[in-house]
Amino acid sequence: EAGVAQSPRYKIIEKRQSVAFWCNPISGHATLYWYQQILGQGPKLLIQFQNNGVVDDSQLPKDRFSAERLKGVDSTLKIQPAKLEDSAVYLCASSLIGARDMSWPEQYFGPGTRLTVT
């Protein structure tokens, strides 16, 4: 089966510019996650969707970050305006259904988008 798709793979922008990332999860996966991973650190959850509803966005900097998952399939994450500290890899992951509903809540990750803000 096809994996989680993300684009672009790399993006370089100047601070105060805006940027958008796209993610297409594995077909049939109801739950979608966006993570931020700064070099040398573990992934940090930004937002979790179940179908097209938001389950958790407590760590999303809502003054500059936004995300949507229209129709409960693919998703976009936007940063506007970007700051230097937003330089990181943005990972999208999906799982079959919500973790609490299954005994094997594995998340499948896409290749990530490496963002550099200059």
Add this chain to the structure above:
Amino acid sequence: GQNIDQPTEMTATEGAIVQINCTYQTSGFNGLFWYQQHAGEAPTFLSYNVLDGLEEKGRFSSFLSRSKGYSYLLLKELQMKDSASYLCAALDSNYQLIWGAGTKLIIKP
């Protein structure tokens, strides 16, 4: 607060065995994951433990002690391709993954 601790870096020799430890403190607990992440790539799933004990899967094994808040990943017959970061992540009471910073494993010939 919630916290995952694992060593920053470990070095081992090709063909040897290495054990990567992880301790966790979370609000509730619904299991412990290990993921492998090669440089510049996405994490890939290795193991999931929710009950105490050892789970073996080929050259990789994972152990969990819920009472001690402790897990380890055991890698046997190390190969050069095992050079990667190994991420420990605990599933808390809200079924959110709390991630460690990862252990960078360096394999020397």
